Amino acid sequence: MTTNGATSDRQPGKLRLGMYWASSCGGCDISLLEIGEHLLELIEVADIVLWPCVADFKYRTVADYPDGYIDVCLFNGGIRSSEQEQIARLVRRKSRTLVAYGACAMDGGIPALANLKSTREIFDAVYHSNPSLQNPGHVEPQTHWATPQGDLELPRLYPQVLRLADVVEVDYQIPGCPPVGTQVWKVLQAVVAGEVPARNAAVRVGCDNRSVCDECHREKRKVRIKEFKRPHLAIPEPNWCLLEQGFVCLGASTRSGCGALCPKAELTCRGCYGSAGLATDQGTAMLSAIGSVMDAVTEERANELVGQIADPTGTFYRFSLASSTLKAHR
Amino acid sequence: MSQVETVQPPAETETPLAWEPRIIAFLCYWCSYTGADNAGTSRLKYPANVDIIRVMCSGRVDPDLIMIAFAQGADGVMVCGCHIGDCHYIAGNHKTMTRMPLLSRVLQDFGIEPERFVHEWVSAAEGDKFARLVRQVTEQVRQVGPLDWPGRMYRRGVGHGEDLQPWGDQA
Amino acid sequence: MADIRDRYDALVIGGGIAGMQAALDLGEQGFEVLLVERTPSIGGVMVGLNKVFPTLDCSSCICTPRMAESAHHPRIRLQTYTEVRHVEALGTGFRVELDCKPRYLDEETCIGCDECELACPIEVPHEFDYGLGARRAIYIPHGNAIPQKAVLDVEHCIFCGKCERVCPTNCLDFTAESRTVHVDVGAVIVATGFEILPMGTKPEYGGRLPNVMNPMAMERIQSSNGPYGRVLRPADGKIPRSIAYIQCAGSRDRSIGVPYCSRVCCMYALKQALLLRHYIHDVDVTLYYMDIRAFGKGYEQFYRRAVAEGVKVVKGKVARVTEAENFDLLLRVELLDEGGRVDEHRYDLVVLSQGLIPAWHADGIIDIEEDADGFVHTPEIKLNPSFTTMPGVFVGGVAAGPKDIPDAIVEAGEAAMAAANYLKRFRWRSRTPAAAVAV
Amino acid sequence: MFDATDSAASGSTPGVQAPRVGVFVCHCGGNISDVVDVKRVAEEAARMPDVVFTTTHMFHCSDPGQALIEQKIREHALTRVVVAACSPTLHQITFRRAVERAGLNQYLFEHVNIREHVSWVIEDKEAATAKASRLVRAAVNRARLLVPLDKRRIPIHPAALVIGGGVAGLMAARDLGDRGMKVTLIENRPFLGGRMAQLWNVFPTNEEARPLLSDLVRDVVKHPLITILTGAHVVNSEGVVGDFKTKIKIDARGVDERLTYPGNAIAACPEETISEFDFALSRRKAIYMPYPGCFPPIPAIDWHTCTKCGKCVAAVGGKGINLDAKPRELTLHSGVIILATGYDPYEPLLGEYGYGIFPKVITLQQLHRMLDPEGPTAGALPFDSNTPVRIGFLHCVGARQIDGVNAPQPDGKVKDYCARTCCTAAMHAAVALRERFPKSHITSFYQDMRTYGRGHEEYYEQASQLGVLFVRYSPWHPPRVDKDRAGKWPVVVRTNDLLTDGLPIEVPLDLLVLATGVVPHDISELVTMYSCAVGYDSFLLEVHPKLRPVELAVSGVFLAGCCQGPMDITEACSAASAAASKAAAMISQGQVEMDPFIASVDEEVCTGCQTCLTVCPYDAIVRDEARGLAIVSEALCTGCGTCAAACPSSAIQQAGFNDRQVRAEIDVLLGPVVGRGPVQAPAEVVT
Structure with a gap:
């Protein structure tokens, strides 16, 4: 672990902390509260200078901060709109250290699954074909709107979700959907103590460098998959690897650090901590792994097994589509 | 490593008239590569669009390599291995047999047509099959047209921000 | 490649799968082997087969790596297009006289580019395709041949010189002559293989009719690199819709001097029939058999599979095959499972499952005994199946009786082991230091 | 907690020379150059980074062509060589050797196929040249990332372990011993000889089985290099090819050579049990010898039956018998292992064709014991040679079974395979019976007569000539064996004879002999220990029936005889010798040499x-539990690279085909159409 200038040369006094949300669900903001009573310790040493989820901050306020005013900004959510990109650029300038916090900022997260659809398809689903919708005028969001008070420029939806690192320089990444409280607290402690590694967008903090399988208690029996099962239709055998039982568990291709929470609860790992090892494309990594352990000796059987996997793309890339090699639907 | 991944605009975009499909073929050394040799010794003619990459076993072909090939501009990818039962390494091609249909499903979700990704067994004696396959794949890729993944992603703004309005950030 | 040395540890006669395996097994054990093949390429019958039972894997895929291995092995000297003229005991070893036939070109300089064959104006029925395809008077034996060198068939050549003019390496030499070479070896392995009984052996089966086929020719027709590239019948190029296989057409029959079971015909016929079911939509394939001898590992299961996939098997004694109009064939058969009822059927194509006979005889070449059936006599068949009547001469593969590929390969390994132990016992040393026996 | 993921985005590997690439493009006497502009290919290759020399040559495979490569390697201090010519299957080895002669590691060479894959298949010269250029430049880019590799050489401990003391095991041991190699032969029964010892006479030579076997046993026993351990069971096995450590437990025999009059000890023993050697046709004592002339020629004590009453000890005056003997354990070190664990005759289920219900229904194995002059009945059948007895042979018992017709075996499967040997064995026995009982009537109930081997068909012919009656039954309607309602005959066989139009037929018999099939001897522990592949028929599964018929997928473990499938003695001996030959190759070379393209795990x-x-x-990857890592065993890895593709964290790389090398090719193949940028080396053209 190396210490660098990211926090050690900060101005004397309390640390200035920021948290911002872009294209995210809000779970990350809540995860910060998961540090529990440590929050009180945190407030002892740090002031929160930006956290739209809990307090009112105007863009103007932030824009008025001097550059580098925020010591550490935890940025959650991917970049989905022009507004989010602009704020990302703004926050970047105002922050000494910018952290991509959570799966969405790091890999696009669940919202990035929409990259498989075009903006038109998304608009149709949301504003027109949704059965619970009342939209008689077929109104759609606009980027320009003329009002008597003047013309409005409204944020524009991008054709796909980008990672935070796609638009600004990112210093660290904290994976998870959301990051686990204990890991978050470890990171914050390190930040406060000035013990953070050299900044680099590829450096992940708040996780380990193993795979979820490695910290999972379930035993591997070197058994090939005979049949794929969906978690809501079958009860797994305890203490035996879920994947070997035929449940599509992403533990093998997912970075550790969460403590294998899902497999502990009889649920498959969905891969929120991102790719493991040197792999850059978590979905393909899982595809290779799972494609290599099916028990088929004929093509018919192979196709049958492959057919049993429900929505492979959505499953393998649940959190990482924006980081994938192909990134989006053509 | 740069924090902001910069994508250069595609280096040399050919005019639509000059477009020729670019196809990468991964061939296992023991059967399919020898099958391609057999096509050569039999002087069977096929188009020049398929470039062969030799691997020891089709089981070595990581789906990631295929993704990368498409992402870098391949219009089509072929994976050929020994027929089931002929694998030089007992069952390497069994893995190919299960990976490739799965990959094919995923590629289709990304909008890559099934015509662009072909997975076939070619034995050492099947020079004619290999030549036929190359002709067929080249033709079907030609039919579906250029994929041009780098260009498309660049135009969609992947990896770089879009035109920004001076809005909200005036400090 | 340097010339043949005058001393080797072992001579292997025959470059088919058994001979290659025996040579490789000896080479791997550290012995220097001279592998002699009388045709211009090694690979034997196997390299021309389509797929092999019971796994249906591609024959050449299995055979060609073995061929390459034999050709590149540092301790195997490959000598193709060469006959063994005489083998004479000399102490515990043997003096061998070889007749190296001329290819009429310099084997060293030929690069196997095939330009000569493309230029040659003479077309000759191709032995590799059992006469169904054509080759030129100068030709490379086949696409997978090893060595990939041309050979000039002097019987058909008209010496027009076209090949000489296109040859990029100027390797042709029309004046070449055959060479006699003497070599001393410590042991001999006979792996001379088999050929198919001549088609006309039983005239009542119509073996000379154009649509009555040799099963080996059927292999070639079914092969993807075969003469037609698809299954057609030879007489008129029609796709056959009904095909009959006559089993034991040339074996288990004292009247033609082949009283023994040829051991592979049931399986190759079933295999070809099953593949025909794959190649031709809804083809009617019927096997007329005496007993289905699917005795090997996985064979019975293969037999069941073939029947399940629509191959008809009928226990019946075929009386005769005659030609009807349009080259179709009339087959008269006694149905043994129906109380001997006689039936007549019309078929587009008939394949005679001909028996296996030895491709070579020791007579006048090596002083080993042969059995009445013509195969090499193995006096200690139970415990030393590869021993012949002459110490130091061993036999492997079909030369010691019909057998399928796995059995031939295994037996070749056994012959190699026996030869190795013979060489060891008499401390044979080939002269070069590199060739010293390792143990 | 913190992790720097890009740490392994490695730069230069230590010990690897910086790339200086030389590119050699072959004309192949026009075969390439008539279609491909080889000069342009060479010039375009020269624009690639790190290329310091390019040339073309008429015949690179020729002596001058190879000499040129060697010369230029020295002249330009080349560290990577690319040759664009014909298929690598033809000349890769040629050029690797040339590169090595010039003092460079042979794996720093890259072969490009621009003949079979370009000039011979593409007509358009422009397109062919562009493709050749792409392939060559891709190879250059790949070559830049090549590292020197060494052929793997795995030392082989010069000793073999043969498991199984039947004819196959004995044969393998004898062959290896004769070849000058140290062999240990272990047999888990107290006596050698296996199933062959139980036979009376063998086809096709009509020789007595045991004299043949005794000769072989004598050769093995006398052999100075062969150690024999009977009553030995494998307990545990460790290690890989070249270095197996097999722990065995040796049962106490309880008897040693000092026992001079074994007959007295045996006679004194009060405990009896059924004789497995005689297939329960006789009984034996707790201290026993299966047959006279067995090896070792001293009795053994069956501890399950022995009550340690001490009567045998008393009968021989205490010499040579030790009832307190304990089993011992020892570890055998060997480079290779030959499995020759043999078969068991199929034991019919109770009531299957009347077996176990009618005393006159016996197996062919039991008939063999009865016909044996040294057997339980001293060679006599329970009939007078002049009575017109009726004997039946029923084929395919426990073989060629059909799911749904035949009752499943305890494992739930049916024995659907052909047992290969029983037809000839039954015909051989039928002929012998007809000769011995000239007035007998013999009926053979069969499906297909599979007398396939050399000299086998003769028994079938002979049986026909001797009046054996053949009844062909359908496997879908197997014969039924019942008692005779009139009570006149011991058993009656009812079936439909396909040879007479499927008419029902009823054959009363004095004796029914079941020609039973062959099942593998139960070696489930060995199967787990060596991770042997097992086929659907429960026999051990060879790697490939044709390419490697006597080898298991586990390197260094070979198969001999009936553990692999039904075989007759000839075939088992062939297989044993073939296995010995493979083992001898490994041992005589002292090492196995393998391609270096193996996988490795970045820890x-x-x-x-x-x-x-x-x-x-190949089970070449094991888990290091302490460190939680995968470890590749170099000796077992064959270099397919499947694990490298499967690894979800890209931690496994295959030497020679690692991700960077393959991607380097893709980069160029999909890169700009023609390489631009400065020419980095003059393209010298030598023709």
Whole structure:
């Protein structure tokens, strides 16, 4: 672990902390509260200078901060709109250290699954074909709107979700959907103590460098998959690897650090901590792994097994589509 | 490593008239590569669009390599291995047999047509099959047209921000 | 490649799968082997087969790596297009006289580019395709041949010189002559293989009719690199819709001097029939058999599979095959499972499952005994199946009786082991230091 | 907690020379150059980074062509060589040797196929040249990342372990011993000889089985290099090819050579049990010898039956018998292992064709014991040679079974395979019976007569000539064996004879002999220990029936005889010798040499997910439990690269085909149409 200038040369006094949300669900903001009573310790040493989820901050306020005013900004959510990109650029300038916090900022997260659809398809689903919708005028969001008070420029939806690192320089990444409280607290402690590694967008903090399988208690029996099962239709055998039982568990291709929470609860790992090892494309990594352990000796059987996997793309890339090699639907 | 991944605009975009499909073929050394040799010794003619990459076993072909090939501009990818039962390494091609249909499903979700990704067994004696396959794949890729993944992603703004309005950030 | 040395540890006669395996097994054990093949390429019958039972894997895929291995092995000297003229005991070893036939070109300089064959104006029925395809008077034996060198068939050549003019390496030499070479070896392995009984052996089966086929020719027709590239019948190029296989057409029959079971015909016929079911939509394939001898590992299961996939098997004694109009064939058969009822059927194509006979005889070449059936006599068949009547001469593969590929390969390994132990016992040393026996 | 993921985005590997690439493009006497503009290919290759020399040559495979490569390697201090010519299957080895002669590691060479894959298949010269250029430049880019590799050489401990003391095991041991190699032969029964010892006479030579066997046993026993351990069971096995450590437990025999009059000891023993050697046709004592002339020629004590009453000890005056003997354990070190664990005759289920219900229904094996002059009945059948007895042979008992017709075996499967040997064996026995009982009537109930081997068909012919009656039954309607309602005959066989139009037929018999099939001897522990592949028929599964018929997928473990499938003695001996030959090759070379393209795990990167362990067909990857890492056993890896593709964390790389090398090719193949940029080396053209 190396210490660098990211926090050690900060101005004397309390640390200035920021948290911002872009294209995210809000779970990350809540995860910060998961540090529990440590929050009180945190407030002892740090002031929160930006956290739209809990307090009112105007863009103007932030824009008025001097550059580098925020010591550490935890940025959650991917970049989905022009507004989010602009704020990302703004926050970047105002922050000494910018952290991509959570799966969405790091890999696009669940919202990035929409990259498989075009903006038109998304608009149709949301504003027109949704059965619970009342939209008689077929109104759609606009980027320009003329009002008597003047013309409005409204944020524009991008054709796909980008990672935070796609638009600004990112210093660290904290994976998870959301990051686990204990890991978050470890990171914050390190930040406060000035013990953070050299900044680099590829450096992940708040996780380990193993795979979820490695910290999972379930035993591997070197058994090939005979049949794929969906978690809501079958009860797994305890203490035996879920994947070997035929449940599509992403533990093998997912970075550790969460403590294998899902497999502990009889649920498959969905891969929120991102790719493991040197792999850059978590979905393909899982595809290779799972494609290599099916028990088929004929093509018919192979196709049958492959057919049993429900929505492979959505499953393998649940959190990482924006980081994938192909990134989006053509 | 740069924090902001910069994508250069595609280096040399050919005019639509000059477009020729670019196809990468991964061939296992023991059967399919020898099958391609057999096509050569039999002087069977096929188009020049398929470039062969030799691997020891089709089981070595990581789906990631295929993704990368498409992402870098391949219009089509072929994976050929020994027929089931002929694998030089007992069952390497069994893995190919299960990976490739799965990959094919995923590629289709990304909008890559099934015509662009072909997975076939070619034995050492099947020079004619290999030549036929190359002709067929080249033709079907030609039919579906250029994929041009780098260009498309660049135009969609992947990896770089879009035109920004001076809005909200005036400090 | 340097010339043949005058001393080797072992001579292997025959470059088919058994001979290659025996040579490789000896080479791997550290012995220097001279592998002699009388045709211009090694690979034997196997390299021309389509797929092999019971796994249906591609024959050449299995055979060609073995061929390459034999050709590149540092301790195997490959000598193709060469006959063994005489083998004479000399102490515990043997003096061998070889007749190296001329290819009429310099084997060293030929690069196997095939330009000569493309230029040659003479077309000759191709032995590799059992006469169904054509080759030129100068030709490379086949696409997978090893060595990939041309050979000039002097019987058909008209010496027009076209090949000489296109040859990029100027390797042709029309004046070449055959060479006699003497070599001393410590042991001999006979792996001379088999050929198919001549088609006309039983005239009542119509073996000379154009649509009555040799099963080996059927292999070639079914092969993807075969003469037609698809299954057609030879007489008129029609796709056959009904095909009959006559089993034991040339074996288990004292009247033609082949009283023994040829051991592979049931399986190759079933295999070809099953593949025909794959190649031709809804083809009617019927096997007329005496007993289905699917005795090997996985064979019975293969037999069941073939029947399940629509191959008809009928226990019946075929009386005769005659030609009807349009080259179709009339087959008269006694149905043994129906109380001997006689039936007549019309078929587009008939394949005679001909028996296996030895491709070579020791007579006048090596002083080993042969059995009445013509195969090499193995006096200690139970415990030393590869021993012949002459110490130091061993036999492997079909030369010691019909057998399928796995059995031939295994037996070749056994012959190699026996030869190795013979060489060891008499401390044979080939002269070069590199060739010293390792143990 | 913190992790720097890009740490392994490695730069230069230590000990690897900086790339200086030389490119050699072959004309192949026009075969390439008539279609491909080889000069342009060479010039375009010269624009690639790190290329310091390019040339073309008429015949690179010729002596001058190779000499040129060697000369230029020295002249330009080339560290990577690319040759664009014909297929690598033809000349890769040629050029590797040339590169090595010039003092460069042979794996720093890259072969490009621009003949079979370009000039011979593409007509358009422009397109062919462009493709050749792409392939060559891709190879250059790949070559830049090549590292020197060494052929793997795995030392082989010069000793063999043969498991099984039947004819196959004995044969393998004898062959290896004769070849000058140290062999240990272990047999888990107290006596050698296996199933062959139980036979009376063998086809096709009509020789007595045991004299033949005794000769072989004598050769093995006398052999100075062969150690024999009977009553030995494998307890545990460790290690890989070249270095197996097999722990065995040796049962106490309880008897040693000092026992001079074994007959007295045996006679004194009060405990009896059925004789497995005689297939329960006789009984034997707790201290016993299966047959006179067995090896070792001293009795053994069956501890399950022995009550340690001490009567045998008393009968021989205490010499040579030790009832307190304890089993011992020892570890055998060997480079190779030959499995010759043999078969068991199929034991019909109770009531299957009347077996176990009618005393006159016996198996062919039991008939063999009865016909044996040294057997339980001293060679006599329970009939007078002049009575017109009726004997039946029923073929395919426990063989060629059909699911749904035949009752499943305890494992739930049916024995659907042909047992290969029983037809000839039954015909051989039928002929012998007809000769011995000239007035007998013999009926053979069969499906297909599979007398396939050399000299086998003769028995069938002879049987026909001797009046054996053949009844062909359908496997879908197997014969039924009942008692005779009139009570006149011991058994009656009812079936439909296909040879007479399927008419029902009833054959009363004095004796029914079941020609039973062959099942593998139960070696489930060995199967687990050596991770042997087992086929659907429960026999051990060879790697490939044709390419490697006597080898298991586990390197260094070979198969001999009936553990692999039904075989007759000839075939078992052939297989044993073939296995010995493979083993001798390994031992005589002192090492096995393998291609270096093996997988390796980057320990820094491996995340311990264990995916690779399931993927490897050779069990070459094991888990280091302490460190939670996958470890590739170099000796077992064959270099298919399947694990490298499967690894979800890219921690496994295949030497010679690592991700960077393959991607380097893709980069160029999909890069700009023609390489621009400065020419980095003058393209010298030598023709």
